[in-house]
Amino acid sequence: MALKYISNSGNKVITTREISDSKNIPYDLLSKIMQTMKNENILSSNQGSSGGYSLSKRPDEIPLYNLISAIDGEVNIAECLKESPVKDCSMTDNCSIKSPVMLLQKEVEDLFKRKTISDFV
Amino acid sequence: MALKYISNSGNKVITTREISDSKNIPYDLLSKIMQTMKNENILSSNQGSSGGYSLSKRPDEIPLYNLISAIDGEVNIAECLKESPVKDCSMTDNCSIKSPVMLLQKEVEDLFKRKTISDFV
DNA sequence: TTGAATGTGGACTAACATAGTCCTATTTAG
């Protein structure tokens, strides 16, 4: 919603406060999310008074996949598919359904990579 | 993996113990999962000695969607899309990205409905 | 030069979800 808000403002520099007030999102929470998106290069920021955020790319150049990866971490349909599984499944190496699971993972990934922020604007 | 195991056994009646031993899945845990799948009509069961489980339908008649719904609950890309949201989002009614989110939800659902257990066998 | 407005970032908490365990029935074939 924040990205849509910025996008619909003609990509001016927008403050967290403005979005927070306008969309009724708790300031501190939104603030954290904006920072995360900044760190993942989805947003650019200007500090100081009259500072704020703007999109770092055109909406159609930002895959939903990247946004979710940035905020929620890897998009995975199963723990064992994470790059660094927190707890490794005892049968990762001889899992009997590994290949169909990986195929589905790929299909989900592709779906989220095809969608971009422009689909939400 | 359990469904695949049963499916590959020519759909004989298979015990939880057999799958647990053969696939190194903790018995108590697998047992709970088998019960859940039974209650959701994915499996049929026979009690008593020489009892066990069998598929209630052909593998290609069991959508992955049903399996996941049964075990993990509704397949939702966002809390607000649940039938009974645990905590309702303050802006459910005037969410600015509701319709594209619902579209994506539908696409994910469709993907999981197209896949069936036979894709994992 | 100062102060207000802004982003930055670390630490913390409360609430919730989930895998996994344990124990006690109940059912049924032999």
Place this chain on the structure above:
DNA sequence: CTAAATAGGACTATGTTAGTCCACATTCAA
């Protein structure tokens, strides 16, 4: 009868996440 199954309730330990709070850094403009 009894052994081998399923059935199911209660519980726990662990991890995850939304959300908060506080101190700091940066910049603009009066």
